[in-house]
Amino acid sequence: MNKIQKLIKGLGLLFKKPRLINLIMDSEFHWKKYLKKHHNNLLQLPTADISQLIENSSELNHYTFLGGGSLPTDIALLKSLSKKISNCSYFEIGTWRGESVINVSETAKECFTLNLSKDDILAEGLPEKYADLHGILSKERDNVTHLFGNTLNYDFSALGKKFDLIFIDGNHKYEFVKNDTEKVFSHLVHKDSIVVWHDYAANPEKTRYDVLAGILDGLSKEKQANLYHVSNSLCAIYYPKGLESKSIDFPILPKKLFKVIIQSKEI
Numbered sequence: 001m002n003k004i005q006k007l008i009k010g011l012g013l014l015f016k017k018p019r020l021i022n023l024i025m026d027s028e029f030h031w032k033k034y035l036k037k038h039h040n041n042l043l044q045l046p047t048a049d050i051s052q053l054i055e056n057s058s059e060l061n062h063y064t065f066l067g068g069g070s071l072p073t074d075i076a077l078l079k080s081l082s083k084k085i086s087n088c089s090y091f092e093i094g095t096w097r098g099e100s101v102i103n104v105s106e107t108a109k110e111c112f113t114l115n116l117s118k119d120d121i122l123a124e125g126l127p128e129k130y131a132d133l134h135g136i137l138s139k140e141r142d143n144v145t146h147l148f149g150n151t152l153n154y155d156f157s158a159l160g161k162k163f164d165l166i167f168i169d170g171n172h173k174y175e176f177v178k179n180d181t182e183k184v185f186s187h188l189v190h191k192d193s194i195v196v197w198h199d200y201a202a203n204p205e206k207t208r209y210d211v212l213a214g215i216l217d218g219l220s221k222e223k224q225a226n227l228y229h230v231s232n233s234l235c236a237i238y239y240p241k242g243l244e245s246k247s248i249d250f251p252i253l254p255k256k257l258f259k260v261i262i263q264s265k266e267i
């Protein structure tokens with residue numbers, strides 16, 4: 001099929017299903033152009049080596065190796081950061097099975113995790129079985145409070161509380177990332193709070209341009225100076241004290257190896 005035939009076929013499909021326009025609006029091509037126009041062609045954040053942030057040896061006791069969760073390095077990052085902060089108060093957007101929060105609950109004093117309610121999830125046409133899996137790992141944990149709501153209209157100010165470590169891992173579409181970033185920085189941070197975004201990267205070597213655009217548009221220019229990609233992870237981090245970082249040319253020649261021991265048990 002040549003380009004003209006593809007164009008005619010594409011327009012025919014678009015005519016039949018106008019919603020397909022979202023594929024173009026969500027495409028990497030669109031968001032790359034957006035970053036070029038609105039953010040001086042910033043296509044990746046400076047990379048901070050993860051070894052500055054995680055403990056030399058870090059263990060995860062609750063990891064499912066199933067879909068929709070975070071990488072082991074993402075969770076080890078959160079766990080190590082919360083361990084370094086005395087009496088850490090952790091807030092998370094996006095509970096899903098409760099995998100990130102249950103791991104952090106071992107090192108933080110208290111954890112709050114916000115997710116769409118079961119009714120919200122069902123209203124999106126998602127199966128009841130999926131809705132019921134939310135919080136399955138974390139719901140019995142004493143120091144984890146489960147909150148329900150949609151970040152687009154949730155009243156964060158009613159919490160009346162600031163948090164030391166915040167993980168933004170809800171909906172990863174641009175509008176939500178921007179909204180969640182603005183709300184977190186308006187209501188939940190104090191001057192030393194650390195904020196981590198999940199899915200800044202599609203894999204540790206590939207930026208998600210839509211998520212990067214959402215982070216940048218949700219954050220003041222001044223705060224953008226303390227934004228980094230954490231190497232070997234899918235995370236971006238706002239680290240107010242600053243981190244050593246460099247611009248990385250992908251693909252990477254590996255200079256570091258992690259040791260991974262896999263053990264499993266039935267639950």
Ligand SMILES: C[S@@+](CC[C@H](N)C(=O)[O-])C[C@H]1O[C@@H](n2cnc3c(N)ncnc32)[C@H](O)[C@@H]1O
Binds near residue numbers: 099
């Ligand atoms: C990627 S999962 C979170 C994974 C979890 N943090 C982990 O690492 O195990 C995203 C979760 O965000 C929730 N979510 C999506 N949009 C949301 C919104 N607008 N407000 C609150 N929660 C949302 C989804 O229901 C889903 O459970």
